[in-house]
Amino acid sequence: MSDEMQHEGAPFQTVDEAIGWITQRMPQFGIQVGLKRMERFMELLDHPHRRLKFIHVAGTNGKGSTCAYLTRVLVQCGYDVGTFTSPYIERYSNRIQMNGQDIEDEALLKLANQVKPIADQIAATELGAPTMFEVSTVIAILYFARIAYPDFVVWETGLGGRLDSTNVVTPIVSVITNIGHDHMDILGHSITEIAAEKAGIIKSGVPIVTTVEQPEVIDVMERTAAEKRSTLYLLGRQFSYEAVSQELNRQVLDFTGPFRTIPSIAISLNGSHQLKNAALSVMTLEVLRQYYAVLIDDEHLLEGMRTASWPGRLELIRQEPRLLLDGAHNPEGAATLAEALRTVYTYKRLHLLMGMMPTKSHSDYLRHILPLVDTLIVTEPNFFKKMDADALADLAHQVAAELGRPISIEVEKDYKRALGMLADRTNPDDLAVVSGTLYLISDVRSWILYRTDSDKGW
CATH class of the missing domain: 3.90.190.20 (Mur ligase, C-terminal domain)
Structure with a gap:
């Protein structure tokens, strides 16, 4: 079947038209936190998210590089890995990747044509028009659930956590990088308010790994984890790291966790904060290995950490x-x-x-x-x-x-x-x-x- 015949009668004939429809929703509808439209989307699409294994990543800074470490190591270990990040650096399709490769234009066009009628249907209800980020999240879920079929999805929040559209999923592990002053007009004016929003990704019985540091933020994480009966892995308590050496484009750390010690982990991302993001990622991978029998050989772990990259950060x-x-x-x-x-x-x-x-x-x-x-x-x-x-x-x-x-x-x-x-x-x-x-x-x-x-x- 030709592309012309395939797209006949569809809302969009080209991928640029589809991307234009998605991205123009930002100035039209802005940011509207809440999960009701996402839940309605999932209901109308027969809950495609339920067949995927998500690693949910939230935090103020460091989310992107943490997602890069996790994706690179799991791909190095032979797994197929979907990644959803935001915002993207150059093209819209950067945000939805399979094994480090952007979503194909044809798949993006196909899915946008499937999603638009449902978005219009929801917009006609009391729920209102879905936002740009909600539409993007739905397209990512459909791509992973119906086209790409990854073993794992590294799933980055867009804004906050509790009411972020990505929080429609139940992950196999939750990750919170850190808590700082960001999006205070939406998430709250104090660190504890922002922490409560980020802690909203913690789900019942799902382990949580975090590198938060402020005592009041740690209190929020501990309290939320206890309420959800989730095992908490906190930097400085359940796991730690020590910087071994630091030079341009090469840093080395020793990792100590509850299950084992891993010496001499090299990374190429710059800045001492990347040592902390690397330790967070290794602890998350250790949870996957221990809880879900994910096969992570040391050789692949070390190679994946060393070769992980993230554009636009140092x-x-x-x-x-x-x-x-x-x-x-x-x-x-x-x-x-x-x-x-x-x-x-x-x-x-x-x-x-x-x-x-x-x-x-x-x-x-x-x-x-x-x-x-x-x-x-x-x-x-x-x-x-x-x-x-x-x-x-x-x-x-x-x-x-x-x-x-x-x-x-x-x-x-x-x-x-x-x-x-x-x-x-x-x-x-x-x-x-x-x-x-x-x-x-x-x-x-x-x-x-x-x-x-x-x-x-x-």
């Missing part, structure tokens, strides 16, 4: 002039980036290009990063929701004055022109950094590598 994307991309977009992410800039990278002067969304805690972000910066260029991502560059520059001036650090601050709202300004200021001994919202990282990475604009959505 990624040196260009050598001349040197350009580092890092999607730090909240205070905790800025602290992690600042530590890496102090300990991993060498440079004479540091030039930073940044752009943000309007809903974040940017003063604390700037307090972490500005002490290192010689030149700051403020821009805007090519996205309908963005923080005005002039307002962000004003805030940067205030924080710089508070820190008593005179730095050059310039505004260029067009990110492509801003990139040119950044390159012009970066000498061979300097380092250029692009940081902030992942929408900006997506724009910059797509433009530098492919000279194309990135898709948009969440």
Whole structure:
């Protein structure tokens, strides 16, 4: 059957039409937390999620790299692994992968044509129109359940946990990276409120692995795990790690867990925070091995951890002039980036290009990063929701004055022109950094590598 005949009468004839319908739901319907529309989707589709084994990953920072470690090791061990992450870096299809490969255009088109009539049906009810992220989550579930058939699905939350659309599933293990100040307009204004939302992915009897550190957040995790009768594996109690060595593109850690000790685990991702994400991933894999008899040979574990990669996080994307991309977009992410800039990278002067969304805690972000910066260029991502560059520059001036650090601050709202300004200021001994919202990282990475604009959505 030809493609034309196959798509005859379907809502979309091309994959670009399908992606356009999905991504345009973001400016149309925004973010609406809650599971009622997802539950209705699953009911109308005969509950496809029930036939999949999910590893559910939540947290403020580190979700993407943790998903990358888990996926890479399980693939290395010979398993077929689906991965659902957000937001994507270049193309919409990046977010739905099978064994590290993006969903095929034909499969995405087919599934969008199946989902649209159901989305329209739900939109006509009191539940209202499904959001972009809900439609994406449904397409991912259908792809894994009806086309790809993975052994495991590494399943990243979009926002929060308790009311996130991904929480329609019951996983075989839950993972929470850390808790920090992010999406406070939606998740709550205190760390304990945010922690309660993230802990919403903990399910009855399902083990939970976490690297949260604040005492009040640990209390939330312990209380929730006890209520759900879930075994809790907490960094510093049930498992630990020790840094053995750290250099650019190679770090080594020793892991100690309740079941065994694994020495000399090498990773290529940079920054000391990646040691913690690696330990979290290894503990999760140990739970899979111990609870579900997943076959994980040490050889495959070590090779998978060593070769795992994650774009847009401390990624040196260009050598001349040197350009580092890092999607730090909240205070905790800025602290992690600042530590890496102090300990991993060498440079004479540091030039930073940044752009943000309007809903974040940017003063604390700037307090972490500005002490290192010689030149700051403020821009805007090519996205309908963005923080005005002039307002962000004003805030940067205030924080710089508070820190008593005179730095050059310039505004260029067009990110492509801003990139040119950044390159012009970066000498061979300097380092250029692009940081902030992942929408900006997506724009910059797509433009530098492919000279194309990135898709948009969440």
